[in-house]
Amino acid sequence: MAIREIIILPDKQLRLVSKPIQKVTAEIRQLADDMFETMYDAPGIGLAAIQVAQPLRLITMDLAKKSEEGGEATPQPRVFINPEIISSSEETSVYEEGCLSIPEYYEEVERPAKVRVRFTDLDGKVHEEDAEGLYATCIQHEIDHLNGVLFVDYLSKLKRDRVLKKFTKAAKRAEE
Ligand code: GNR
Ligand code: NI
Numbered sequence: 001m002a003i004r005e006i007i008i009l010p011d012k013q014l015r016l017v018s019k020p021i022q023k024v025t026a027e028i029r030q031l032a033d034d035m036f037e038t039m040y041d042a043p044g045i046g047l048a049a050i051q052v053a054q055p056l057r058l059i060t061m062d063l064a065k066k067s068e069e070g071g072e073a074t075p076q077p078r079v080f081i082n083p084e085i086i087s088s089s090e091e092t093s094v095y096e097e098g099c100l101s102i103p104e105y106y107e108e109v110e111r112p113a114k115v116r117v118r119f120t121d122l123d124g125k126v127h128e129e130d131a132e133g134l135y136a137t138c139i140q141h142e143i144d145h146l147n148g149v150l151f152v153d154y155l156s157k158l159k160r161d162r163v164l165k166k167f168t169k170a171a172k173r174a175e176e
Contacts, residue, residue, distance in 0.1 A: 004052040048145030083119035088112035
């Protein structure tokens with residue numbers, strides 16, 4: 001296992017459309033392992049392969065909540081290969097979203113409250129599930145990454161331009 005570097009705005013790779021995975025190879029398993037390690041280290045609740053510069057339709061997720069007593073949560077690692085949203089509710093919900101590729105920036109985003117998702121697991125088995133709450137928000141955020149879409153794309157042009165400018169400046173400063 002290894003922690004991989006998470007790419008950050010304005011890296012153009014974040015705008016790539018990721019390619020479907022044809023076969024779950026040893027390399028794919030290794031990538032998923034590394035994505036979990038990278039996601040837990042960050043820490044984040046989801047990660048798309050493009051965030052570690054691999055343009056493949058692969059997502060890792062763990063929505064495990066810390067218990068009330070503040071003890072460690074039981075991990076619930078999940079892998080989604082070639083995920084697709086096959087239906088979305090009319091009803092929407094608003095969540096404050098963040099993204100590991102846009103560090104320390106949080107804004108409310110409105111999305112369908114419930115979605116039905118179809119995906120393949122690491123054993124090649126196809127699943128269909130209904131998602132709601134944080135799961136629905138997170139899977140939509142991650143599938144957006146596979147299509148080169150970021151949550152800031154749903155904000156006003158003013159807010160989006162402001163955050164893009166801030167990260168572009170920071171990247172320029174880091175170059176010097
Ligand atoms: O860690 C993350 N938290 C989060 C919170 C609200 C909505 C979406 C997310 S996903 C994010 C990790 C990430 O950037 N995944 O692409
Ligand atoms: Ni993200």
